[in-house]
Amino acid sequence: MRLTCPLCGERDRREFYYYGAEDFLHRPGEGAPLSDWDNYLHLRDNPAGVTKDLWYHEAGCAQWLLVTRNTVTHEITGVELVAERAK
Amino acid sequence: MRYSGLKVITEGLFGNKGWTPAWRDPAPKAEYDVVIIGGGGHGLSTAYYLAKNHGITNVAVLEKGYLGGGNVGRNTTIVRANYFLPGNSEFYSHSLKLWEGLEADLNYNVMHSQRGLINLFHSDGQRDAFARRGNAMINQGDDAILLDREGVREHLPYLDFEQTRFPIYGGLLHPRGGSARHDAVAWGYARGADKRGVDLIQNCEVTGIDIENGVVRGVQTTRGAIRAKKVGIVVAGRSSQVAAMAGMRLPIESHVLQAFVTEGLKPVINHVVSFGMGHFYISQSDKGGLVFGGDLDFYASYAARGNLPMVEHVMEAGMTLMPMIGRAKVLRSWGGIMDMSPDGSPVIDKTHVDGLFLDCGWNYGGFKAVPASGWCMAHLMATGEPHEVARKFRLDRFATGHLLDEEGTGSQHNLH
Ligand SMILES: Cc1cc2nc3c(=O)[nH]c(=O)nc-3n(C[C@H](O)[C@H](O)[C@H](O)COP(=O)(O)OP(=O)(O)OC[C@H]3O[C@@H](n4cnc5c(N)ncnc54)[C@H](O)[C@@H]3O)c2cc1C
Ligand SMILES: [Zn+2]
Numbered sequence A: 001m002r003l004t005c006p007l008c009g010e011r012d013r014r015e016f017y018y019y020g021a022e023d024f025l026h027r028p029g030e031g032a033p034l035s036d037w038d039n040y041l042h043l044r045d046n047p048a049g050v051t052k053d054l055w056y057h058e059a060g061c062a063q064w065l066l067v068t069r070n071t072v073t074h075e076i077t078g079v080e081l082v083a084e085r086a087k
Numbered sequence B: 001m002r003y004s005g006l007k008v009i010t011e012g013l014f015g016n017k018g019w020t021p022a023w024r025d026p027a028p029k030a031e032y033d034v035v036i037i038g039g040g041g042h043g044l045s046t047a048y049y050l051a052k053n054h055g056i057t058n059v060a061v062l063e064k065g066y067l068g069g070g071n072v073g074r075n076t077t078i079v080r081a082n083y084f085l086p087g088n089s090e091f092y093s094h095s096l097k098l099w100e101g102l103e104a105d106l107n108y109n110v111m112h113s114q115r116g117l118i119n120l121f122h123s124d125g126q127r128d129a130f131a132r133r134g135n136a137m138i139n140q141g142d143d144a145i146l147l148d149r150e151g152v153r154e155h156l157p158y159l160d161f162e163q164t165r166f167p168i169y170g171g172l173l174h175p176r177g178g179s180a181r182h183d184a185v186a187w188g189y190a191r192g193a194d195k196r197g198v199d200l201i202q203n204c205e206v207t208g209i210d211i212e213n214g215v216v217r218g219v220q221t222t223r224g225a226i227r228a229k230k231v232g233i234v235v236a237g238r239s240s241q242v243a244a245m246a247g248m249r250l251p252i253e254s255h256v257l258q259a260f261v262t263e264g265l266k267p268v269i270n271h272v273v274s275f276g277m278g279h280f281y282i283s284q285s286d287k288g289g290l291v292f293g294g295d296l297d298f299y300a301s302y303a304a305r306g307n308l309p310m311v312e313h314v315m316e317a318g319m320t321l322m323p324m325i326g327r328a329k330v331l332r333s334w335g336g337i338m339d340m341s342p343d344g345s346p347v348i349d350k351t352h353v354d355g356l357f358l359d360c361g362w363n364y365g366g367f368k369a370v371p372a373s374g375w376c377m378a379h380l381m382a383t384g385e386p387h388e389v390a391r392k393f394r395l396d397r398f399a400t401g402h403l404l405d406e407e408g409t410g411s412q413h414n415l416h
Helices: A034-041 A082-086 B005-013 B041-054 B089-106 B124-139 B149-155 B182-195 B236-244 B308-321 B323-327 B370-383
Strands: A002-005 A009-012 A017-021 A050-056 A064-070 A076-081 B031-037 B059-062 B117-121 B145-148 B170-174 B199-201 B206-212 B215-221 B224-233 B253-264 B272-275 B280-284 B289-300 B330-340 B347-350 B356-360
Touching (some): A017 B289, A064 A082, B031 B041, B041 B059, B059 B224, B089 B182, B089 B370, B117 B124, B124 B145, B124 B170, B182 B199, B182 B370, B206 B224, B224 B236, B224 B370, B236 B356, B280 B308, B308 B323
Parallel strands (some): B031 B224, B117 B272, B224 B356
Antiparallel strands (some): A017 A050, A050 A064, B117 B170, B206 B215, B253 B330, B272 B280, B280 B289
């Protein structure tokens, strides 16, 4: 498996740390009900197919990446910088 | 048909013509008292104990492929009761006791072999942690012996004790730990359930769950609709998909775990050995193959195969620990889809739908749990109350903060 980092180009999977599903980008706001925290921390769609998840380019540019990929075929169809997205 | 040594001999003498199929191949009926979705170890044992312990025999197990084709036939078969946390400890202790009587109970040879499990440690801090774990095991009524380095050497002379990165300080020996033949466990439970009247229906994928006014009514399948008073979801790596049919979003992420086996060798590794620092564990099967594995591939996956980095990592860890295995040739490697929970512990619970029950979140430790999981899931489905050794395996424990984080690694699915 190889990921194409928008900054570093195509790199081996070993350079990246997998964090988890895209849900981690949606941190509940202050005063949010407990169920929002449960959703954020624990509950997952966990699709068999296309998913978006967070990878950290640990041995490269140290950027967080939002990766679109297929959990059944391991095909990767998109890699975005989380930092760019937040803007 | 009862199996026995005498039966094997007489059948051998008369051309083995008297054997009959181990279970029937029935067509699904229109309605059952209980439908179990998933014909893996846990689904089959649930059906078996529903019939045996609770007299509920109008039961179907619906399996989308063939019985035992999932993780129950893909795992590396370590059976142990060396858990630490209250909640886990009593459950796995109960499971090990069931294992010890399983072959007699099922009249089936599952090759349960209590050859002893040794978890190695590599620092003073780890020794303390293992001493504490050993005490917890003894308090639970199970067995544990703390070995120093020389004690480990007596059992495992072939390890590289001097390796510079993780010198071996000792190990925790769990004499009643060991392994079993995975397929045989599925087959034994299948045969036992079938004999008590349970319908085992293969090539039958559940595609929908029928719910009316918050009460389960049955399931839709590739072989038609089947009505049921109670339904149990017992589908391991596919838990999220099946639960979604009932409108649920589970605390589960599916990950791939790889395993490897070498060509058959003469007996050389007599125990189950785990090397936590290197994420490596190994045992030798009765056929002689070295069966070993390591950690998850670490990313969510439904591909029943992994990637090269973990293959490399596992081989390196194995070579670090026991260089002698470098001479053996790897025959096969494969992957299974693990239903990882955020705290590494399972769920056996009711759901928000009346009559719909859930058994999932086994991570990579669900083989040893097959007997107790079935026992407790059957108890829950039959009586409506959690079994006392499984009462902490609640689905709402994530929302309420009552995590059972055995490894203390935090609430992230791939960290257990
Ligand atoms: C490589 C590897 C090593 C492991 N090592 C160990 C170990 O050493 N010790 C240990 O204790 N555990 C181990 N495990 C974990 C253990 O194998 C699993 O936790 C356990 O087998 C899961 O429960 P099961 O047997 O019921 O799952 P499965 O056998 O996967 O059963 C689930 C069944 O549900 C069926 N299903 C799914 N969706 C549907 C549907 N819609 N309709 C009908 N049927 C459906 C599937 O086809 C499957 O047969 C390991 C796992 C792997 C992959
Ligand atoms: Zn980069």
